[in-house]
Amino acid sequence: AILVTNKAGLSAYRAKVFVDCTGDADLAAWAGAKFHKGKDKPGTMMPATHCFVLTNVDEKAYRTGEHLFCANPKSPIYPILKSGKYPLITDFHIYNIPVGPGAIGFNAGHLFKVDGTDPISLSDAMIHGRKIASSIRSALAEFSPAAFKNTFLSATGALMGIRETRRIVGDYVLTHQDYLARRSFADEIGRNCYCIDVHNKSAKVAQRPEDYQKMEDKIMQRYGPGESHGIPYRCLTPKGLSNVLVAGRSISCDQVVQGSVRVMPTCLVTGEAAGMAAAHAAKRGKPDVHKVDTDMLRRRLKKFGVYLP
Numbered sequence: 001a002i003l004v005t006n007k008a009g010l011s012a013y014r015a016k017v018f019v020d021c022t023g024d025a026d027l028a029a030w031a032g033a034k035f036h037k038g039k040d041k042p043g044t045m046m047p048a049t050h051c052f053v054l055t056n057v058d059e060k061a062y063r064t065g066e067h068l069f070c071a072n073p074k075s076p077i078y079p080i081l082k083s084g085k086y087p088l089i090t091d092f093h094i095y096n097i098p099v100g101p102g103a104i105g106f107n108a109g110h111l112f113k114v115d116g117t118d119p120i121s122l123s124d125a126m127i128h129g130r131k132i133a134s135s136i137r138s139a140l141a142e143f144s145p146a147a148f149k150n151t152f153l154s155a156t157g158a159l160m161g162i163r164e165t166r167r168i169v170g171d172y173v174l175t176h177q178d179y180l181a182r183r184s185f186a187d188e189i190g191r192n193c194y195c196i197d198v199h200n201k202s203a204k205v206a207q208r209p210e211d212y213q214k215m216e217d218k219i220m221q222r223y224g225p226g227e228s229h230g231i232p233y234r235c236l237t238p239k240g241l242s243n244v245l246v247a248g249r250s251i252s253c254d255q256v257v258q259g260s261v262r263v264m265p266t267c268l269v270t271g272e273a274a275g276m277a278a279a280h281a282a283k284r285g286k287p288d289v290h291k292v293d294t295d296m297l298r299r300r301l302k303k304f305g306v307y308l309p
Contacts, residue, residue, distance in 0.1 A: 001014040001015075002027065015282075016243060016281075017243045017244070017281050018243060018245070019244075019245045019247060019274045019278050020244060021247050021267075021271055022248075023116075023162065023248050023249055024250060025165070025238075028166075028168050028246050029166055029168075031241055031244060033168050033239070034168070034240065035166040035167060035169060036166070036167045037165060044201060045114075045165065047110035047111055047113075047199055047201065048111040048116065048129070048161055048162050048163065049109055049161040050125065050133060050160055051105065051107050051157045052105075052106050052130075052136075052155060052156040053105050053155040053156075054103070054104050054140075054148065054151040054152065054153060054154065055102055055151065055152050055154040058146060058147045059098070059101070061146035061147035062104065062148075068096050068140075069094070069095065069096075070092040070093060070094055070095070070209075072209075078208065080139045086139045088132045091109075092211075093107075093108055094106070094109075095108060096108065106133070108133075109132040110199065110200070111132070111160075112201070114160065116164075117165050117166065122160055125160050129160065130156050133156050163249075164249070164258060164262065165249075167250055167251070167252065167253055167254075167255070167258055168238045168246050168250055168251065169252060170234055170235050170237050170238055170246070171234035171252070171290060172185075172232045172235055174232065174251070174252065174253035175253070175257060179196065179221075179229055179256075180221070182223070182229050183229050183230060184229070185230040187233040188230030188232050188233070188298075188308065189269070189273035189297065190266070190272075190273060190301075190306060190308070191231070191307055191308070191309070192228060192229055192230075192269075193227060193229075194261070194265070194266065195222040196220055196256060196257070197220060197260060197262075233273065233292070233297065235253060235270075236270060236274050236277070236289075237252075238252075242287065242288045242289065243287050243288070243289060247270040247271040247273070247274035247275075272304075272306065273297070276300055276301065277289060277297055280293070
């Protein structure tokens, strides 16, 4: 069973099999599973980002003006950085996309040395993240006034955007070499084609367009059309626990490839597989997630539309 506290006080939930989709492997870690966290040293996890929404954006100027992406040398982020007027803006991370009429959602700015498993660290980051969001709004109003002069910071994330915390030690550890080899596995429960998206782990980052391009070319290692690698079921099964599965960014993998498999589509794929495997394991007299028939599991997943070539 697990004990939880909420508005109802203390409650106990019993189940034959548990699926840990906390993103931080909380349940597996508390149950005694082995795990890695960054490179097992303070400050070695990827930075967090506190997303936000700007409204009252001039859509025509936004769409026809100089694009706000770090990949574009004409992006206003570079003169903003060079000016030194906004010290909370420390790097060129400024991804954005329209989310409604006159509303632009931003995945921008980095918060370094944030521990997503520490509530004090998270609380401090939420405060600092909102300050960064306000600073970015002011900077854009000054350096890109046609689109952002009259904008309003209408929303900041209810939760911190955490890229990395714990990674369980499972029956198989997916590696960077598996990614590079486009490897397939007999027990794979899904495929992944996202790039190696490992963010800088300190504020000492380059601030020029050519530095961003260098990062794109040498670090992100994007696949070509149609290329992908498999995700083994064994990455979802923590060693030492017979009735727990883990899905999402905490699956068993090395730190580099976690920069790829941590994203939402892959989390959805591993979550569906973990849920289905848990149901099959629970039907056994003594549930054991390590003994699930993966051939049967794969057939079931394919029946429901999972891409398993």
